Amino acid sequence: MSFDAVSSVLVIVPALNEEEGIEWVLQHMPEGFHVSVVDGGSTDETVEVAKQYRAMVIRQRFGRGKGCGVRTGMEFFLDTEHAVLFMVDGDGSNDPTEYPRMIKGMEDEKADVVLGSRIRGKREKGAMDSFSIFSNLIVSLLLGLRFLRIFTDVQTGYWVFSRKAVKTLYPRLKARGFEIEMEIFMSTFDAGLRCIEVPVGYKKRFGKTKFSLFLRFRNFGYMIYYLLRSFF
Ligand SMILES: Nc1nc2c(ncn2[C@@H]2O[C@H](COP(=O)(O)OP(=O)(O)OP(=O)(O)O)[C@@H](O)[C@H]2O)c(=O)[nH]1
Ligand SMILES: [Mg+2]
Structure with missing residues (x-):
């Protein structure tokens, strides 16, 4: 299958109160991509801005949290x-001009799932603090080693999936919050899908983070849970 046709790509953007960020993302979307924004119940202008740029807006189901949006x-x-x-x-x-390169990586490597590593890519100064770099690395190395592979950024929000991957993963995913990326990663290997990592650029976000310090620590708990679960 060739991924050359941009019309065969659907971009999904989970968003909660991202009126500034979403505008930038949609302005920089490569020509011809279909885009849907999954709104997590924004109380700012996120939905209005998305519609203004002709993105389809979907209200998230399953409850609150990024995992439900994904x-x-x-x-x-x-x-x-x-x-x-x-x-x-x-x-x-994330820089949308990297989308075609990520999809090409998927095609070249015959991968089902591609994750974009902000750790291996070029980061704008101040875009990611030392704690986030360190914790992302630890979590990624531990989860990757479970499958005898080296990954550096399994908590990234930047992914590409083949249709086969989504069909396989969707019924397995139960996460409601920011642990969704770890669950996607573990489920990818559990299901025997081929996963690769490519470097991606990373710059300072617009607006305020939704990934609080409390949620960052909670993700460590989820990491242990997913690791243990993978053995049984
Ligand atoms: N649909 C939906 N999207 C969400 C929800 N919570 C967060 N998001 C979106 O998920 C994406 C990632 O959230 P961020 O706050 O950027 O978390 P992060 O990228 O880990 O942390 P930063 O370093 O602050 O960027 C953003 O586009 C958020 O708007 C939610 O409950 N529902
Ligand atoms: Mg972010």
């Missing part, structure tokens, strides 16, 4: 005919 996006994708799902954060921290 799963809603996958469910929506499976109801369409698109061949590739691109998942990207709505805060403007």
